[in-house]
């Protein structure tokens with residue numbers, strides 16, 4: 001594991017960008033984040049992408065002092081990439097109060113970050129940028145993909161008994177305190193990390209909120225979601241349902257987009 005870290009890491013917010021072959025997207029997403037009026041650190045967790053994503057990030061580090069590049073030697077799954085980023089951030093000097101996760105393929109709009117942060121600062125441990133709560137939208141997906149995703153989210157809500165409309169959104173803002181509490185229990189390899197972090201919220205009686213976002217289908221690069229990863233996700237949901245983790249009251253709030 002190699003780290004290329006900047007000297008200036010003082011900031012209350014860190015944004016984690018897991019990447020595998022996002023050479024066509026990474027510069028654009030970082031440039032939009034850099035234009036936000038909030039001070040953030042950007043942590044890219046790259047699995048030695050053969051398309052040179054890491055090289056582009058290294059070049060961007062010369063221009064922006066708030067970027068850290070964590071390089072893993074092999075493609076090891078979205079779940080372990082996010083968990084690795086969490087571990088790095090919470091153990092850093094002056095750790096940030098808030099940790100944002102988002103896809104690096106420009107599907108999530110960095111301009112929504114201030115709103116997610118605002119809800120986190122008002123006391124929520126997990127704020128989900130949600131495609132399926134009132135006001136949320138998806139642009140550019142074929143109807144079949146949208147239907148599968150919506151049905152999967154509805155089924156997941158039933159199976160795991162949580163009143164959340166978008167379990168699979170990777171656009172989140174967490175409080176660092178919450179991540180420190182759940183980190184020892186995060187063992188997901190791939191996309192099921194998104195449900196595991198919410199399951200832990202339920203177990204720990206954490207406060208969860210959803211706020212609508214517009215999700216735009218990636219315009220460049222390829223999806224990393226493989227059939228094996230979809231199967232692993234389905235097995236995770238079924239296992240979780242069988243364990244039936246009804247633990248009483250669950251704190252989940254919904255906000256509109258303002």
Ligand SMILES: Nc1nc2c(ncn2[C@@H]2O[C@H](COP(=O)(O)OP(=O)(O)OP(=O)(O)O)[C@@H](O)[C@H]2O)c(=O)[nH]1
Nearest residue numbers: 018019020045047076077078081103104105223224
């Ligand atoms: N480091 C790392 N990043 C990954 C891995 N798998 C996916 N990612 C990144 O995680 C984010 C989400 O992956 P996507 O391929 O966009 O998955 P998706 O959003 O479900 O699928 P799309 O419809 O193609 O957008 C992207 O930034 C990917 O580059 C992995 O194994 N390792």
Ligand SMILES: [Mg+2]
Nearest residue numbers: 103105107218
């Ligand atoms: Mg994507």
